[in-house]
Amino acid sequence: MAERGLVVSAPGKVILHGEHAVVHGKAALAVALGLRTFLCLRPGGEERLRVRLPGVGVLRSWDLPGLRALRGRLEADFDESKPPSAELLEALKEFAGIPAEASAPDSLAILAFLYMCLAISAKYGDVPSADIVVWSELPTGAGLGSSAAYAVCLAAALLRTCGAISCPLKDGETTARWTEEEMTLINSWAFQGERVIHGNPSGVDNAVATWGGALRYQSGKIKSLKRVPTLRILLTNTKVPRSTKVLVVGVKEKILKFPAIMNPVLDSIDAISQECQSVLEAMPANPSPEYYPVLEELFDINQHHLNVIGVGHPSLDRLCRVTASHGLHSKLTGAGGGGCGITLLRPDTTLLAVEAAKRDLCACGFECWETDIGAPGVTLHSSSSLNAQVLHALSES
Ligand SMILES: Nc1ncnc2c1ncn2[C@@H]1O[C@H](COP(=O)(O)OP(=O)(O)O)[C@@H](O)[C@H]1O
Numbered sequence: 441m442a443e444r445g446l447v448v449s450a451p452g453k454v455i456l457h458g459e460h461a462v463v464h465g466k467a468a469l470a471v472a473l474g475l476r477t478f479l480c481l482r483p484g485g486e487e488r489l490r491v492r493l494p495g496v497g498v499l500r501s502w503d504l505p506g507l508r509a510l511r512g513r514l515e516a517d518f519d520e521s522k523p524p525s526a527e528l529l530e531a532l533k534e535f536a537g538i539p540a541e542a543s544a545p546d547s548l549a550i551l552a553f554l555y556m557c558l559a560i561s562a563k564y565g566d567v568p569s570a571d572i573v574v575w576s577e578l579p580t581g582a583g584l585g586s587s588a589a590y591a592v593c594l595a596a597a598l599l600r601t602c603g604a605i606s607c608p609l610k611d612g613e614t615t616a617r618w619t620e621e622e623m624t625l626i627n628s629w630a631f632q633g634e635r636v637i638h639g640n641p642s643g644v645d646n647a648v649a650t651w652g653g654a655l656r657y658q659s660g661k662i663k664s665l666k667r668v669p670t671l672r673i674l675l676t677n678t679k680v681p682r683s684t685k686v687l688v689v690g691v692k693e694k695i696l697k698f699p700a701i702m703n704p705v706l707d708s709i710d711a712i713s714q715e716c717q718s719v720l721e722a723m724p725a726n727p728s729p730e731y732y733p734v735l736e737e738l739f740d741i742n743q744h745h746l747n748v749i750g751v752g753h754p755s756l757d758r759l760c761r762v763t764a765s766h767g768l769h770s771k772l773t774g775a776g777g778g779g780c781g782i783t784l785l786r787p788d789t790t791l792l793a794v795e796a797a798k799r800d801l802c803a804c805g806f807e808c809w810e811t812d813i814g815a816p817g818v819t820l821h822s823s824s825s826l827n828a829q830v831l832h833a834l835s836e837s
Pocket residue numbers: 477493494495496544545546547548549574575576579580581582583584585586587588590637638682683684685774775
């Protein structure tokens with residue numbers, strides 16, 4: 441058990457290309473965002489596990505004997521190489537008093553929390569007597585990988601508390617990262633948490649939340665890009681709620697219904713990811729405008745493909761039209777169906793042009809902001825390193 445408790449964080453992400461296709465074995469390019477989820481775990485007093493998830497309105501606590509008994513009943517099912525079984529999830533729902541068909545944000549968050557607490561403690565130690573609070577800078581359900589950032593924070597905190605991974609923080613350090621081997625373990629358990637939340641995730645989201653930076657992901661293979669060019673991206677949240685789980689199922693159904701139509705589209709998205717990766721890897725650290733026309737064309741082609749596979753939305757079409765009227769190119773990011781879009785800003789895109797585009801996007805009821813990309817992955821913090829906003833949020837949540 442970490443004596444004085446711990447604070448971990450993990451970044452959100454944008455998928456530049458490859459969302460949905462990556463679920464079907466194609467390549468995706470994802471970059472970590474400068475927006476993070478934070479988890480604080482403090483040792484608890486009496487034998488209780490308490491969790492506060494203000495992002496989804498959850499405040500729950502359970503006595504450890506009850507959790508240990510539940511774990512004992514389910515132990516055979518905690519195989520981290522396989523998706524959590526329907527029976528296991530039903531048992532967790534019943535224990536937590538969650539309706540069987542529940543897929544609301546709070547229900548999925550509690551399910552993922554309980555699954556990871558019991559499964560990790562079943563393998564590496566005991567259920568911790570602790571007070572856990574999670575707070576995020578990311579909008580949930582908007583395509584920025586909030587579920588993965590949440591799962592990665594949970595995995596890192598629980599594995600550290602069970603002693604399965606080290607405490608890499610040295611005296612005087614404010615932040616530290618884990619070793620490659622430890623991040624692989626964190627990522628594999630975070631993928632299990634994503635399986636509870638998403639149903640059939642590809643693993644790209646938890647990979648980029650773990651390793652950070654920019655990476656190409658395909659069928660479990662992760663290739664971090666050596667250098668992340670300084671791309672300026674405008675993030676726009678249409679605020680249209682949607683469920684990644686539902687959208688991923690919809691694409692699968694369309695592939696089964698029209699394989700000869702859909703598979704070539706997935707192959708084309710795969711080729712777009714490859715092409716984009718080649719361009720990014722050829723870019724200097726601070727690319728000049730001439731590199732951008734091809735990136736903009738790839739955005740446009742991919743956005744059309746995403747509409748064809750059924751994950752577009754009128755709000756995203758409107759986003760693309762508004763930015764196009766300012767000479768900018770956008771596409772949805774993440775599962776689509778609403779949520780966020782990303783707009784590529786060239787180095788010579790003036791502040792005035794960006795402000796004009798933001799003004800028109802906000803007039804649509806959207807929320808937009810520029811953020812940097814290539815952020816570090818899962819991180820262990822000394823509490824002194826956290827800024828006042830995060831400290832306040834974690835203490836007040
Ligand atoms: N900060 C958080 N605290 C608790 N649960 C979270 C948090 N962020 C995300 N989640 C869980 O992840 C779900 C959103 O995942 P998803 O539909 O994949 O959207 P995205 O990953 O694009 O944000 C939420 O409904 C909730 O269950």
